[in-house]
Amino acid sequence: MVETLAQGSVIGILGGGQLGRMLAVAASRLGFKTCIFEPGGDCPASHVSNYHFQKPYDDEDALRAFAEAVDVITYEFENIPTSALDILEPLKPVRPGRNALRVSQDRLVEKAFLSDLGLKTAPFAAVDEAEDLAEGLSEIGFPAILKTRRFGYDGKGQARINAASEAEAALEDMAGQPAILEGFVNFSHEVSVIGARGLDGSVACFDPGENVHEGGILRTTTVPARLSTKQRTDAVLLAGQILNKLDYVGVMGVELFVTEAGLVVNEIAPRVHNSGHWTQQGCTIDQFEQHIRAVAGWPLGDGGRYADVVMENLIGDDMDKVPAIAREAGAALHLYGKAEVKPGRKMGHVNRVVPARQS
Amino acid sequence: MVETLAQGSVIGILGGGQLGRMLAVAASRLGFKTCIFEPGGDCPASHVSNYHFQKPYDDEDALRAFAEAVDVITYEFENIPTSALDILEPLKPVRPGRNALRVSQDRLVEKAFLSDLGLKTAPFAAVDEAEDLAEGLSEIGFPAILKTRRFGYDGKGQARINAASEAEAALEDMAGQPAILEGFVNFSHEVSVIGARGLDGSVACFDPGENVHEGGILRTTTVPARLSTKQRTDAVLLAGQILNKLDYVGVMGVELFVTEAGLVVNEIAPRVHNSGHWTQQGCTIDQFEQHIRAVAGWPLGDGGRYADVVMENLIGDDMDKVPAIAREAGAALHLYGKAEVKPGRKMGHVNRVVPARQS
Numbered sequence: 001m002v003e004t005l006a007q008g009s010v011i012g013i014l015g016g017g018q019l020g021r022m023l024a025v026a027a028s029r030l031g032f033k034t035c036i037f038e039p040g041g042d043c044p045a046s047h048v049s050n051y052h053f054q055k056p057y058d059d060e061d062a063l064r065a066f067a068e069a070v071d072v073i074t075y076e077f078e079n080i081p082t083s084a085l086d087i088l089e090p091l092k093p094v095r096p097g098r099n100a101l102r103v104s105q106d107r108l109v110e111k112a113f114l115s116d117l118g119l120k121t122a123p124f125a126a127v128d129e130a131e132d133l134a135e136g137l138s139e140i141g142f143p144a145i146l147k148t149r150r151f152g153y154d155g156k157g158q159a160r161i162n163a164a165s166e167a168e169a170a171l172e173d174m175a176g177q178p179a180i181l182e183g184f185v186n187f188s189h190e191v192s193v194i195g196a197r198g199l200d201g202s203v204a205c206f207d208p209g210e211n212v213h214e215g216g217i218l219r220t221t222t223v224p225a226r227l228s229t230k231q232r233t234d235a236v237l238l239a240g241q242i243l244n245k246l247d248y249v250g251v252m253g254v255e256l257f258v259t260e261a262g263l264v265v266n267e268i269a270p271r272v273h274n275s276g277h278w279t280q281q282g283c284t285i286d287q288f289e290q291h292i293r294a295v296a297g298w299p300l301g302d303g304g305r306y307a308d309v310v311m312e313n314l315i316g317d318d319m320d321k322v323p324a325i326a327r328e329a330g331a332a333l334h335l336y337g338k339a340e341v342k343p344g345r346k347m348g349h350v351n352r353v354v355p356a357r358q359s
Numbered sequence: 360m361v362e363t364l365a366q367g368s369v370i371g372i373l374g375g376g377q378l379g380r381m382l383a384v385a386a387s388r389l390g391f392k393t394c395i396f397e398p399g400g401d402c403p404a405s406h407v408s409n410y411h412f413q414k415p416y417d418d419e420d421a422l423r424a425f426a427e428a429v430d431v432i433t434y435e436f437e438n439i440p441t442s443a444l445d446i447l448e449p450l451k452p453v454r455p456g457r458n459a460l461r462v463s464q465d466r467l468v469e470k471a472f473l474s475d476l477g478l479k480t481a482p483f484a485a486v487d488e489a490e491d492l493a494e495g496l497s498e499i500g501f502p503a504i505l506k507t508r509r510f511g512y513d514g515k516g517q518a519r520i521n522a523a524s525e526a527e528a529a530l531e532d533m534a535g536q537p538a539i540l541e542g543f544v545n546f547s548h549e550v551s552v553i554g555a556r557g558l559d560g561s562v563a564c565f566d567p568g569e570n571v572h573e574g575g576i577l578r579t580t581t582v583p584a585r586l587s588t589k590q591r592t593d594a595v596l597l598a599g600q601i602l603n604k605l606d607y608v609g610v611m612g613v614e615l616f617v618t619e620a621g622l623v624v625n626e627i628a629p630r631v632h633n634s635g636h637w638t639q640q641g642c643t644i645d646q647f648e649q650h651i652r653a654v655a656g657w658p659l660g661d662g663g664r665y666a667d668v669v670m671e672n673l674i675g676d677d678m679d680k681v682p683a684i685a686r687e688a689g690a691a692l693h694l695y696g697k698a699e700v701k702p703g704r705k706m707g708h709v710n711r712v713v714p715a716r717q718s
Contacts, residue, residue, distance in 0.1 A: 335388065
C-alpha cells in the first residue's frame with residue numbers, strides 16, 4: 001500500500017524558476033502547500049508558493065530547516081549538489097531519487113546507463129585529457145562535439161570540432177573539467193517523450209512532441225509529432241524502460257532523435273521538461289500535476305491528448321510579441337514573472353491550440 | 360488608449376477564499392504578482408500569492424498600506440464594506456467599480472436596476488416592517504420568500520412563506536434588517552452566463568451553463584445548457600446590457616431562470632462565479648484569467664468553449680470521494696487547501712470533460 005500525502009501537506013521544491021512555479025501551481029490544485037528552496041530572490045516560483053528559503057545550496061542549517069518544514073522533496077533542475085542531497089535524504093523522501101540524479105548529472109554516466117539498457121545513443125568517448133580526445137576523434141570522426149560531463153544545459157559548455165585542428169581549442173573550452181566526446185547523429189527530427197512513474201510503479205507517458213531548437217535552446221514543441229505508429233510505441237516503451245530501471249518517481253523528459261535506423265536517445269532530464277509545456281493546453285492532467293501526483297503518492301492522472309498544440313518559447317525580446325499574442329484566438333500565454341528581460345532568457349511560453357476551436 | 364498593467368505589477372485582491380486563490384493563479388500565468396487582503400489566516404488565496412495582509416476590513420492603516428503595495432484592486436466577494444472602498448478608491452483603481460458593488464450588495468437595488476433595464480425579474484417588494492410584508496404578500500401571493508436586502512449568500516438570511524400565518528416568524532428571522540419579499544418564478548431550470556467587459560469596453564461572454572442547486576448551494580454546472588438558439592442569444596445580450604450599463608470592468612456572473620415567457624434574471628454577482636469554474640477545462644482562457652485580463656487592461660481572451668464539461672462542487676464530506684475521482688479519466692480536480700472539512704463548506708470542485716477524450 002502506497003502512502004498518499006494528506007491535504008495541506010507541504011511539498012518542498014529545490015529550485016525557484018519557471019518549472020518550480022508551474023509545479024507550485026499544480027500542487028495548489030491538489031490542495032498542497034509548497035516551499036521553495038532557491039538562493040535567488042524574487043524568483044518565479046516564490047510568487048505562487050507558501051514559503052521561500054532564500055539560501056545557498058551549501059547552507060546546511062537552511063537545508064535541514066527546509067527538510068523539517070516539508071513532507072516530501074522534489075526539484076526542478078538536475079544539478080542539485082550531492083552535498084545537499086546527503087543532508088536532505090535522511091530527513092525526508094527525495095523524489096525522484098538520487099539514482100536518477102546520479103545518472104543525469106553526468107553525460108558519460110548517462111550514456112553508459114542508456115547503452116547498458118540496450119538503447120541507442122550517439123557514439124561517445126570519455127575525455128579527460130588531450131590523448132583521450134585524439135583517440136575519441138579517431139573512433140568517432142568529424143564533426144564531433146565535446147561537452148563537459150556535468151552542469152551543461154541550453155548549449156553551454158559545448159564545443160563543436162569540425163577538424164583535428166580545432167581539437168585543442170575545444171579542450172581548452174572545457175576549462176579542465178572532465179568531458180565527453182559525442183558523435184553527431186544523422187537524424188530527421190527530434191522528439192521527446194514526457195514519461196511519469198508513480199510511487200506504486202505504474203507508468204504513463206504523454207504523447208511524444210516534436211522539438212525545434214534554435215541556438216541550442218528549445219524554440220517550439222509540436223504535437224502530434226511526425227512518428228509512425230511503431231516509432232510512437234517504441235518511444236513510449238523505451239521511456240518506460242528507463243523509468244523502471246531507475247525505480248523512478250515523478251516526471252522525466254526523454255529527448256529522442258528520429259533516424260532511419262530507429263530512435264536514438266539524446267538525453268534524459270529527471271524533471272518536468274520544457275518540451276512538455278504543451279500538456280497544459282492539450283491534456284486534462286498536465287506534466288506538472290502528473291509530477292506532483294507521483295511525488296505525493298497519488299495515482300497518475302489522465303494524460304491523454306485531446307488537442308493539437310504548438311508550444312512556442314518566449315525568449316528575451318520575444319516578450320515584445322505578448323500584446324499581439326494576447327489577442328490571438330486559441331493562444332494560451334504562460335509568463336514567468338521574471339523581472340528582467342535578457343537575451344536567451346526564457347521569459348514565458350505560448351500554447352497555441354491548432355486549429356483554434358470555437359464553441 | 361487603454362493603460363495596460365506592466366509585467367510584474369501587483370494585483371490586490373480583497374478576500375482570500377477559493378475564488379481569490381484561482382484569481383491569483385491566473386494572475387501568475389500573465390506574469391503578475393498578487394497581494395491578498397483577508398482577515399483570516401492560512402486562507403486558500405494566500406498559498407499562491409506574494410503578499411497577505413491579514414487584517415480586518417475596518418483597519419484603515421492596513422487598507423492604506425495595501426493600496427500602496429498594489430497597482431490595481433479587485434475582489435472575490437461582493438460584500439466589501441463601503442468604508443473600505445472609501446479608503447481604497449482614491450488611492451488605486453478598484454475594478455469592477457463601486458457602482459457594481461452598490462447594485463449587487465442590495466437585493467432591492469439590484470432588482471430595481473434590472474427592472475429599469477427592461478429585464479424580467481421575480482416580482483418583488485421592499486419590506487421594512489410588518490405592514491410592508493402584508494402588502495407585499497397580497498400583491499405577490501404564496502409561496503413567497505423573504506430575504507435580507509444585504510449580505511446573504513448560499514441560502515442564508517432567507518425565509519420561505521407558504522401562508523399568512525408564517526409571515527411573522529419570517530420577519531423575525533430578518534432580525535430587524537431591511538428585507539425584500541420575492542415571488543417564486545415558475546422556471547424549468549436555471550442557467551448562468553459568465554460575462555466579461557474589458558477596460559476598453561469590449562464585451563465577451565462564456566457559453567451559458569446549467570446549474571443544479573442542493574440546499575441553496577450550487578451542486579453542478581453543466582455545459583452546454585439546455586437552451587434554444589434564441590435563448591442563448593438572449594442570455595448573452597442581457598448580460599452585455601448589464602455590463603455596459605454598469606460601465607463594468609471584469610467578470611460577472613448572471614443567474615437566469617428559464618421560463619416559458621423567456622429568461623428571468625435571478626441575481627448578478629460582480630465577480631468570478633462558482634458556475635463558471637467549468638471554463639478551466641472547457642476554454643483556452645478561463646473566467647479567472649478573463650477577469651485578470653480585464654482588471655489589468657489587457658484585451659479579453661478567447662473564451663470559446665471547446666468541450667462539454669460537468670462541474671461538480673465538492674462540499675464537506677464529498678472530500679471522501681477524492682481518491683476515487685483522482686483515478687477517473689477526464690476528471691480535473693481543483694482543491695482549495697482548506698485546513699478543516701465542515702458540512703456545507705466548499706472544499707473543491709471537479710471538472711469532468713464529457714465524454715473523456717483520448718489521444
